[in-house]
Amino acid sequence: MIGPNCFGIYCPESGLTMLPGPDFSRRSGPVAFLSQSGGLSIDFAYLGKWRGIYFSKMISFGNGCDLRETELLEYLCQDDATSVICLYVEGVINGRAFLTVLRKAAAKKPVIVMKGGLSDAGGRAVASHTASMGGSRKIWSAALKQCNVVQVESLQEMADAALAFSMLPLGIYRSLTVVGGGGALGVNATDMAEPLGLSTPPLASALQEKIRRILPQPGSSPVNPIDIANPFVPPDILEQTLLYAGADENIHLQVMIQLLPSYQSLASMLGEKSLRRVVPLEGLAQACSNAIQISGKPVVMILPNYKQEASAIEIEAVIREARQLFLAEGVAVFERVKDALKAIAAVSDYAARRQAIELSCQKNMTAVG
């Protein structure tokens, strides 16, 4: 039994939704969400739909008088349709059992946890639910870290991490390129990457030289961050840039920033009334897809929209279409550079710790053997 005080189950594969979500996506995917809150379940289902996060199962269990966090987590750990588990939990009934299952689950697949009630006031606000083990911020963070769980502090951050884990092959991505224009954007991305344990090392000089030859001059820089000088560099040049940069063995992943709203100026200069017709969306998506296939290294896309005034709704529509095209080509899309970097760091940290744990287990096995 699930509940009471909950919205129940949403399972697109079986077409079942007890949540009030007639317009939830009907497409299945790898992400499960287990939530003590009904409201967050609904919000996450909607958020996921436009972000390209698809769900295996979503279970809102509310006050959980029978099945709850521990039992349901154990189920999702064994569920073949689920490869990423997201969890919103306020209080748990049996802390020891929960942490045991959590550790087991995180050894098998990434588990992303948002713990509600970490602050004094937050703890008070969840007290009317189940205040057991509603402990302090530091204790929870340490316990989750020990289990190699990805801890997030907002639904937005949970969505970013879930997207990265769904779309990036599990791996350690520490060295990135940042490809975009102008210069300050790359400088800024690089500055934000460092505290997250990510770096943007200079490319091998032979590759820099090749990139220098194809990018517009003056104003571009092939070092890394790669400044492409203007927002209208055609897809074939971008693809070649990604291929050259991806050929550097020190690079694990590429982050591209595309300022699509800039095409509005181009459209007006060309006297073209349809913004959509001047933005080479299909070409851009194909360029990223080809670069991923050939280099074997993921490409992540940032689509900022600085023009969000009420009258700029056409740009918004183009960006939304772009997002779907990129996602269909296996390119994860983020709104803000910082969001993407945090999500990439989450995947890398998880993969690195899991590798370390597995290695230490193997050593112990050998020692025992």
Added chain:
Amino acid sequence: MIGPNCFGIYCPESGLTMLPGPDFSRRSGPVAFLSQSGGLSIDFAYLGKWRGIYFSKMISFGNGCDLRETELLEYLCQDDATSVICLYVEGVINGRAFLTVLRKAAAKKPVIVMKGGLSDAGGRAVASHTASMGGSRKIWSAALKQCNVVQVESLQEMADAALAFSMLPLGIYRSLTVVGGGGALGVNATDMAEPLGLSTPPLASALQEKIRRILPQPGSSPVNPIDIANPFVPPDILEQTLLYAGADENIHLQVMIQLLPSYQSLASMLGEKSLRRVVPLEGLAQACSNAIQISGKPVVMILPNYKQEASAIEIEAVIREARQLFLAEGVAVFERVKDALKAIAAVSDYAARRQAIELSCQKNMTAVG
């Protein structure tokens, strides 16, 4: 002389724009932006337009062979049309002179600084500009903090802070209410507030009782965070809730979360084809405005949009209209709760340090006298 390698000046009051911005806002406002990067100037001008950030002057000074960071900052410090100064700087020519002017400026008006090139790779990327004093992250952070400067790490964060400083009366806002539904949203906001030095204390019990009587039952909670139970609570009830909560002398500012996309379900239940007609936008904006006027305490609005799939463009249009209505009533609007909390903390920290500095100066004056 300004430049070379820059976009020059944008000054809406005089109708002057040397930046390539034919669709920049023509409305003047209190925010100045001084930037070593032309691209960021353009991005910030567009970002500001939809966020309700209006500019006094924007100066992109590029390589700055004549006037640059120090001289221009001194000018903005004396400019009566500017009450908030934003600055993007990569390297400075004369560190000591710059910090002296920075300290003087920040004693007079808030100064928000984004320093590019803090990381190893970022420093390398700015080296082609002016690498003088392109120092390390820690040195810069310490120097900026000593000057009581608000340091931000992205353009988005700069916009959030600039909006808060333009719209909130300068003051120390430590104790907030969070008003919204459902429960997890409030718990989450409260959890994020604490590490920023903000709190959501329980309201006085007599006020809780008054709020309990007017909010929908069951599902609501008047303690703080105030859970309004459902997203359709009418404006007059929300206004009364804000007034009761604002009457608590411990409360400095109120954060309201409105889930406008939820009205789509209401519209479809009512058989109403126009989403706009079921969302009481004017009423909501008026409710906040009245609460601000009567209580004398700022209200800040969060308008998340979890439904951003390509087909949900009508909801986006409603939210954009809502944003303008709230801004016109003096209510700062943010996309994410965390963005708002960081901006409120920035205003509070700045005001608290300035107060402490002024007090210590007065003491010194008295001692000297």
